[in-house]
Amino acid sequence: RxxxxxxxxxxxxxxxxxxxxxxxxxxxxxxxxxxxxxxxxxxxxxxxxxxxxxxxxxxxxxxxxxxxxxxxxxxxxxxxxxxxxxxxxxxxxxxxxxxxxxxxxxxxxxxxxxxxxxxxxxxxxxxxxxxxxxxxxxxxxxxxxxxxxxxxxxxxxxLRVFVIAFPSVAAQISPVLGVLAALTMIVGNVLALVQTDIKRLLAYSSIASAGYLLMAFVPYGQGEVASDSIAAGLFYMIGYLFASFAAWAVVAAVEKEDGKGLQIADYAGLARRHPWLAVAMMIAMVSYIGVPPTLGFWGKFYLFRTALEGGLVWLALIGLLTSLFSAYYYLRVVVVMFMQPGETEARREVWVNLLAVVSAGATLLLAFIPWQLLDLASTAFLRFP
Incomplete structure (x- = not known):
């Protein structure tokens, strides 16, 4: 291809x-x-x-x-x-x-x-x-x-390097991390609002997600919050992984041999011609926003909780507001797929379609066992050989 x-x-x-x-x-x-x-x-x-x-x-x-x-x-x-x-x-x-x-x-x-x-x-x-x-x-x-x-x-x-080696400089580094996290969430989400190419939209979405991840990392030097900080970041990464695999699998399926089919308008009518792909993309989009019942909801919940535990109310508010802004461009993709007429075609390649459906299914099903995943994230990281 x-x-x-x-x-x-x-x-x-x-x-x-x-x-x-x-x-x-x-x-x-x-x-x-x-x-x-x-x-x-x-x-x-x-x-x-x-x-x-x-x-x-x-x-x-x-x-x-x-x-x-x-x-x-x-x-x-x-x-x-x-x-x-x-x-x-x-x-x-x-x-x-x-x-x-x-x-x-x-x-x-x-x-x-x-x-x-x-x-x-x-x-x-x-x-x-x-x-x-x-x-x-x-x-x-x-x-x-x-x-x-x-x-x-x-x-x-x-996480490994800073949590293990540099907790003593957290007081100097945390304000810088907070500013970087806020800028990343704002810039990523604001620039995604004006994108018409699905790959660029997901690129700015990825930048915004880096800001959310960094938000959990800001209070890493506070001993009583450090473990929650690590667990929240890793948990959010699990949700981001499945949502991203689902979204990019759909993009790969819709993309044409000549590289066309990457405009958001090219997804018009996808729900009528390929309903499973449209549903998989919809699940990925609402998980990115943080809508229940998806892993993205629990991921952002734990991120915001960690920020509040660390006394970073201002950063949690920025994260919440930018998540609301992100609903516009994520739901725009859903509206185009389900509510606009079109004849969007997609590749009928088994592995691509299976990846989209399985990843979207995991994004939904794993959201019903968030505590188990959070416990796994809490114990899986700081293990010395």
Missing amino acids: MNIERSECCALMLISTAGMMIMVQAYDLIVLFLALELFSIPLYVMSGLVRGKISSEEAALKYFLLGAFSSAFLLYGVAFLYGATMHTNLAGIVSAIQGGAVQTVFLMLGVALLLVGLAFKLAVVPFHSWAPDVYQGAPTPVTGWMSVSVKIAALAAL
Whole structure:
């Protein structure tokens, strides 16, 4: 499809997955950096796999250049942290900070640069500029994979490194995280309002979701809230994963061989011709908004609860208001599918349709056991080998 070699894409995806698995288990900053590169380089290549399509080649180039730039920030951060603590291992950094034998200026510079490198992967404002163009230009299956895998890896690395190694600087970092979260929620949702291309709409939706994830992370330094912060972020990520797979599977099914069919108007009449795909997309959209009974509702509920427990009432209010704004552009897709006349055709590929239906079903069914998932998220993260 669209001149993509599936064998190449699968091989690159496996390499990227291996890097992601190493990244989320890394307890050394050098290993974290190497895993980040192993994870990212295949994504740069996959973004440009549509041969002869200028937008795909442009996406790959933009992603590579900005990705290399962000990696430099992360590596400089590791260098400053080594200069401050004489360690790159997380346990060694913790020991050095607790012992007081650190260069405070180097420590804060290292933490800030490390945050910039990981914020780029999460597409946090103002490090988000790559996401809309890359999501639009990359092959749709690659974009769907990227929208989920990159956030999972970056979030896990961010939580692990900061919660384990840097709780002592939370008082200085938390206000910055709060501002970044607020800006990301506002910018992502406001710019999504004016999008007419479904891939760009989902790209800005992904940026907004990064803001919600970051909102849970803001009070990570408050001991009594830290565990809830981690659990809420991971829980929201589970809901985002299933909703995203459902949405991107529908996009892949509706997209034409020549790359057309990506305008929101192209979804007119989808409910009449392909009701299961339309229902799957509707479930994904309402889960993104946070409407019950979906995982997205519980995900945002736990995020807002964590923010309130951390005393961040202003941030929870921004999250609530931006969620209300998001209802406009998400429900616009639903209205076009169910209420506007059209003859939208979709691919009758079993695996694509099955992914959409199964992911949408999981978004609904798992919402009936939220406490079990939250307990699983609470116990699955901070485990030393």
